[in-house]
Structure formats: structure tokens, C-alpha cells
């Protein structure tokens with residue numbers, strides 16, 4: 001399961017969330033803001049698209 005790191009724009013706190021689906025709503029656990037910013041933390045940083053990518057891989061070379 002993908003874990004994403006978020007930073008709240010309102011209170012500035014960072015937290016990690018297990019995201020089960022792309023449309024999952026993430027809420028800041030500190031202040032309750034429903035629009036935290038997703039950080040690209042290390043992995044899956046390249047070629048990231050917001051659309052649900054059913055075709056994985058591309059230029060990976062991972063079998």
C-alpha cells in the first residue's frame with residue numbers, strides 16, 4: 001500500500017497517510033484542513049500522473 005507524505009498548507013504540519021485509492025480524501029490530523037499538499041517523498045517521484053495509471057512501468061525496466 002502506498003504511503004504518501006502530506007504537508008498541511010494551513011498549519012504546516014507534516015504527516016503520512018496510507019492512501020487506498022487516488023480519490024481518497026486526506027484530512028490534516030492537526031487542524032482538520034481537507035486540502036493538504038502531497039509531497040513527493042523519495043519514491044515514485046518521476047513520471048507521476050494524477051490520473052489513475054493502470055499501465056505501470058514505462059521506462060522502468062522492472063519485470
Ligand SMILES: [Zn+2]
Pocket residue numbers: 008009010011012013028029030031032033
Ligand atoms: Zn493542518
